[in-house]
Amino acid sequence: xxxxxxxxxxxxxxxxxxxxxxxxxxxxxxxxxxxxxxxxxxxxxxxxxxxxxxxxxxxxxxxxxxxxxxxxxxxxxxxxxxxxxxxxxxxxxxxxxxxxxxxxxxxxxxxxxxxxxxxxxxxxxxxxxxxxxxxxxxxxxxxxxxxxxxxxxxxxxxxxxxxxxxxxxxxxxxxxxxxxxxxxxxxxxxxxxxxxxxxxxxxxxxxxxxxxxxxxxxxxxxxxxxxxxxxxxxxxxxxxxxxxxxxxxxxxxxxxxxxxxxxxxxxxxxxxxxxxxxxxxxxxxxxxxxxxxxxxxxxxxxxxxxxxxxxxxxxxxxxxxxxxxxxxxxxxxxxxxxxxxxxxxxxxxxxxxxxxxxxxxxxxxxxxxxxxxxxxxxxxxxxxxxxxxxxxxxxxxxxxxxxxxxxxxxxxxxxxxxxxxxxxxxxxxxxxxxxxxxxxxxxxxxxxxxxxxxxxxxxxxxxxxxxxxxxxxxxxxxxxxxxxxxxxxxxxxxxxxx
Numbered sequence: 001x002x003x004x005x006x007x008x009x010x011x012x013x014x015x016x017x018x019x020x021x022x023x024x025x026x027x028x029x030x031x032x033x034x035x036x037x038x039x040x041x042x043x044x045x046x047x048x049x050x051x052x053x054x055x056x057x058x059x060x061x062x063x064x065x066x067x068x069x070x071x072x073x074x075x076x077x078x079x080x081x082x083x084x085x086x087x088x089x090x091x092x093x094x095x096x097x098x099x100x101x102x103x104x105x106x107x108x109x110x111x112x113x114x115x116x117x118x119x120x121x122x123x124x125x126x127x128x129x130x131x132x133x134x135x136x137x138x139x140x141x142x143x144x145x146x147x148x149x150x151x152x153x154x155x156x157x158x159x160x161x162x163x164x165x166x167x168x169x170x171x172x173x174x175x176x177x178x179x180x181x182x183x184x185x186x187x188x189x190x191x192x193x194x195x196x197x198x199x200x201x202x203x204x205x206x207x208x209x210x211x212x213x214x215x216x217x218x219x220x221x222x223x224x225x226x227x228x229x230x231x232x233x234x235x236x237x238x239x240x241x242x243x244x245x246x247x248x249x250x251x252x253x254x255x256x257x258x259x260x261x262x263x264x265x266x267x268x269x270x271x272x273x274x275x276x277x278x279x280x281x282x283x284x285x286x287x288x289x290x291x292x293x294x295x296x297x298x299x300x301x302x303x304x305x306x307x308x309x310x311x312x313x314x315x316x317x318x319x320x321x322x323x324x325x326x327x328x329x330x331x332x333x334x335x336x337x338x339x340x341x342x343x344x345x346x347x348x349x350x351x352x353x354x355x356x357x358x359x360x361x362x363x364x365x366x367x368x369x370x371x372x373x374x375x376x377x378x379x380x381x382x383x384x385x386x387x388x389x390x391x392x393x394x395x396x397x398x399x400x401x402x403x404x405x406x407x408x409x410x411x412x413x414x415x416x417x418x419x420x421x422x423x424x425x426x427x428x429x430x431x432x433x434x435x436x437x438x439x440x441x442x443x444x445x446x447x448x449x450x451x452x453x454x455x456x457x458x459x460x461x462x463x464x465x466x467x468x469x470x471x472x473x474x475x476x477x478x479x480x481x482x483x484x485x486x487x488x489x490x491x492x493x494x495x496x497x498x
Contacts, residue, residue: 001205001223002186003422006131006166008219009186015214025090027208028057032064032094034206035158035182039065039125040072049076050121050153052114052144054128054162060091061158061184062127067098079106079117081128081144111143124153126176129162131188137163137174149177157181160188161199168388172196185210187223192410192422194386221390221420224413224458226466230497232455236272245274246448249308250441251300251316251329252345253280258287260319260345260437263483265295267441268315270490271463273448277311279303280319304332313340313448317347318437326350340364340447340456344440348373361401364453368440370407394418403453405443407436411461415454423458425465427478434483439464442490466493 004012016022043049049069053062062078069076078098080087087095099105108114118124128144129137137145145163148155155178160166163175166188172195181203183191190196191203222228237244248268253261258280265276269292278288279300289297298306308314314337320326330350333341341364343351348369354360355367355377367377371389375382378392385392389406393414397404404414411423442464446456467489472478474492476485 001225002215002219003189003192003221003223004186004219005189009131009166011218012186012210012214015218016210020211020214022209025093028060028090028094029064030208031184032061033068034208035061036065036068038182038204038206039156043074047075047122048120049074049123049125050118051076051078051125052128053078053080055082055086056091056130056132058127058130058158059087060094062125063091063094063098065125065127065158067101067103070103071101077106078103079108081108081114110140111147114144115147118147118151118153121151121153123156124148124151125156125158126162126178127158131160131166133163133165142174145174145176155179159184164190164196164199166190168193168391170196172199175199182206184208189390193389194409197410220418224421224423224462226497229459229462232450232459233497234449235498242274245272246312246445247275247310248273248444248448249277249279249311249314250444251279251303251314251333252318252320253278253284253288254319254321255281255283257319258284260434262288262291263434263437263487264315264318264441266292266487267438267490268445269294270487271442271445273445300329303329308337311339313342313444315342315344315440315444317343317345318440320346322346322349335359338363340366340453342366342368342440342444342447344368344436348377352377355400355402358401364447365402366405366443366447366453366457367402368405368407368436368443370436374406390420394420403457405457405461413454413457413461419454421458423461423465425462426468427472429472429476429478429481430468432481432483435486438483438486463490463493
């Protein structure tokens with residue numbers, strides 16, 4: 001599933017129409033019919049359906065939807081919100097077809113007109129503005145949108161809620177609050193931004209016949225699916241031994257924060273790592289070892305003398321602290337490790353200057369920041385990051401040569417070559433201390449088992465979120481879910497995936 005900006009969507013459609021030769025009117029017919037076929041099963045029969053139609057292709061889709069619903073015997077009225085002169089091309093053709101099959105067009109040029117038309121509507125289909133919105137919504141559309149939001153009707157948006165920009169920087173100010181959105185051809189980027197995602201309601205992507213070749217080389221952003229993860233995960237070799245799936249070193253924890261690194265090592269082992277060594281403060285070892293018998297332990301004071309080539313992957317940060325000694329450890333590992341290096345929590349701040357200096361370019365470096373940590377790495381406000389998470393992540397990954405996993409409701413994984421993927425598993429139960437430490441362990445295990453760090457990160461996100469989902473479905477709620485429950489759920493994830 002591709003994720004696109006408005007400009008990318010226009011380029012994809014232009015290629016499909018101009019280069020591949022798919023008639024634009026065919027795409028419009030397919031789009032409208034696809035949405036109508038999703039709406040019909042929800043209808044009980046007597047509902048009053050109002051299709052609010054604007055200019056452009058979004059309005060054209062609306063004319064097709066209104067016609068299909070009318071032909072199927074439903075009470076659908078088409079309300080045109082723009083002057084006749086603005087209905088052109090394929091949209092005009094579909095308006096004419098709608099009228100020829102007996103459809104009646106009503107007009108609303110003011111908010112008062114619009115409110116009067118929608119007064120009896122049980123369902124409002126929003127086909128007013130589409131993905132071409134830029135900046136603040138002007139009148140009369142602002143009034144139309146406010147009227148829709150004030151109504152008690154079920155609201156279904158075509159492709160994108162009117163008033164929302166498809167790209168980054170969108171605010172959601174003066175936008176339709178949809179109950180459902182049927183996105184067409186590709187998911188729109190603003191459906192994954194904290195400020196605008198809620199306006200989409202429950203959304204679904206519909207295939208309208210755009211060929212894959214039209215997406216290739218034009219967009220490198222995708223939603224991670226269960227099929228992607230299944231394709232990437234390795235099945236265990238019956239002749240494997242404990243060294244086959246990686247020897248990992250986890251550096252973190254302290255006398256008064258032993259829990260974080262405990263969860264990291266437990267998660268790494270549950271995810272399939274062959275051997276794990278925890279390097280921590282000597283005083284913390286007994287409490288960590290009591291909770292994870294399968295790991296080995298070392299005093300982190302001995303790291304400078306340690307042969308790092310013995311390890312296939314290193315994770316550092318959980319519970320490490322931000323004192324000078326921890327900083328020296330990070331510097332030693334950051335510069336000395338040739339294997340994949342996973343940097344999380346406190347280690348991110350210690351590594352900041354070295355990341356910007358590109359010290360590890362050419363060596364696999366995987367970062368797992370939450371938005372606050374990422375904003376500090378970038379020296380920007382969190383709000384600025386959350387409004388533009390895709391572009392900031394891409395820029396940072398390219399400049400530092402690192403792989404970035406930006407945590408959130410929709411976690412974004414970015415590779416230095418520009419590839420990006422969004423994770424859609426997980427639930428609010430993950431908003432709890434320790435779940436990030438679990439993710440770090442999953443990332444370490446997969447980074448040692450897969451050649452491409454990007455694939456390791458996107459699989460790790462999916463497994464982490466899916467474990468939380470399975471646990472909430474089977475044994476827990478979003479309120480009581482603990483990070484250790486997510487560790488325990490990893491086995492159920494593998495049973496589902498493999």
